[in-house]
Amino acid sequence: IRTGAWSVHYSAELEANYNRRLSITTELKRALATQQDELSMVYQPKIDLRSMKVCSMEALIRWNNSKLGHVAPDEFIAIAEQAGLIEQVTKWVMRQTISDLAYFREQYYDFTIAMNLSTQDIQNKALLNELVAFLTEKGLSPASLQLEITESDLVSDATLAVENLSSLRALGFRFAIDDFGTGYSSLAYLKNLPVESIKIDKSFILALATQDNDQQIVHTILSLASIFDLRVVAEGVEDEESLRILKEWGCDEAQGYFISRPLKREDLEVWLLNSPF
Ligand code: C2E
Numbered sequence: 001i002r003t004g005a006w007s008v009h010y011s012a013e014l015e016a017n018y019n020r021r022l023s024i025t026t027e028l029k030r031a032l033a034t035q036q037d038e039l040s041m042v043y044q045p046k047i048d049l050r051s052m053k054v055c056s057m058e059a060l061i062r063w064n065n066s067k068l069g070h071v072a073p074d075e076f077i078a079i080a081e082q083a084g085l086i087e088q089v090t091k092w093v094m095r096q097t098i099s100d101l102a103y104f105r106e107q108y109y110d111f112t113i114a115m116n117l118s119t120q121d122i123q124n125k126a127l128l129n130e131l132v133a134f135l136t137e138k139g140l141s142p143a144s145l146q147l148e149i150t151e152s153d154l155v156s157d158a159t160l161a162v163e164n165l166s167s168l169r170a171l172g173f174r175f176a177i178d179d180f181g182t183g184y185s186s187l188a189y190l191k192n193l194p195v196e197s198i199k200i201d202k203s204f205i206l207a208l209a210t211q212d213n214d215q216q217i218v219h220t221i222l223s224l225a226s227i228f229d230l231r232v233v234a235e236g237v238e239d240e241e242s243l244r245i246l247k248e249w250g251c252d253e254a255q256g257y258f259i260s261r262p263l264k265r266e267d268l269e270v271w272l273l274n275s276p277f
C-alpha cells in the first residue's frame with residue numbers, strides 16, 4: 001500500500017536525486033567551458049603475466065569540483081551521457097591522454113595506453129576522425145592506443161558500432177571489451193567483432209583467491225578465450241594469491257591495486273622507476 005509517508009519520502013528522494021544530477025550537469029558544463037584544472041587524468045598500470053612487466057596503462061578521468069568535491073567517474077560519466085556532454089568529456093580525455101602518451105614516448109617508455117570510450121563515442125564518426133587526426137598530429141601510431149568499450153555498447157547498437165570499430169581496426173587501433181561477464185554477450189559472439197581482448201570484470205576477480213564460484217567462472221572464461229584466440233586481462237587484482245592463480249591459468253594481463261592504484265603522471269614516473277614490474 002502506498003501510504004502518504006511513503007510517497008513523501010519517495011518524492012524527497014527523487015528531488016534530491018534530481019538536484020544532484022542538475023548540479024553535476026551545471027558544474028561539468030562549466031568545468032569543460034572554463035578549462036580550469038578540475039579535470040585530470042590518472043594512469044593505472046597493466047602487467048603482462050608472462051614477463052611480469054608493465055605493458056600498458058589505462059587512462060582514467062578524475063574530477064575535483066569546488067562545490068561537489070571529488071565526483072566519481074561512474075557517476076558523472078553516466079550523467080554526461082544523458083546530458084549530451086559526453087562528446088566534450090571524451091575530447092578532453094583524448095587530448096590529455098594522447099599528449100601524455102607523446103610525453104611518455106619522449107621518455108622512451110614503450111607501453112600502450114588504453115582509453116575508455118562510451119557508447120555514444122563509438123557512434124560518433126566526427127569524434128573518431130578527430131581522434132585519428134590528433135594522434136597523427138602528435139606523431140603517434142594508432143597501435144599505441146587501445147580502446148576499451150563495454151559489451152553492452154556493442155549489443156545495444158550493433159551495426160553502426162561494428163562498422164566504426166572495423167574501420168578503426170583497419171587503421172591499427174586495438175579494442176578491448178570492458179567489464180566482461182556482466183553483460184549478455186558470449187565469446188562466440190565477440191569472435192565476429194574486431195576485438196583483440198576482453199577484460200574480466202573486477203567483480204569476478206576481487207575475491208578470486210577465496211571464492212570457488214569466481215574461480216570456476218574465471219577458469220571457464222580463460223579456456224573459452226583461448227579457443228577464440230582472445231587476449232584476457234583481469235582487472236581488480238588486489239592480492240598476490242589472485243595474481244598467482246591468474247598467471248598459472250594463463251591469463252595474459254593483470255591490473256589492480258596489488259600492482260598499483262591509478263596514479264597521476266608525475267607519481268607514475270616515480271612508480272615506474274621503483275616498481276618490481
Ligand atoms: P572501468 O573502466 O571498469 O575502470 C576500472 C575501475 O576499477 C576504475 O575505477 C579503477 O580505479 C578501479 N580499480 C582498479 N583496480 C582496482 C582494484 O584492484 N580494486 C578495486 N576495487 N577497484 C579497482 P574509476 O577510475 O572510478 O572508474 C570507474 C568507471 O568510470 C570506469 O570503469 C569507466 O567505466 C568510467 N571511466 C573512467 N574514466 C573514464 C573516461 O576517461 N572515459 C569514460 N568514457 N569512462 C571513464
Ligand code: CA
Pocket residue numbers: 058116148178
Ligand atoms: Ca576500462
Ligand code: CA
Pocket residue numbers: 178179199201202235
Ligand atoms: Ca572494467
Ligand code: CA
Pocket residue numbers: 178179
Ligand atoms: Ca565500468
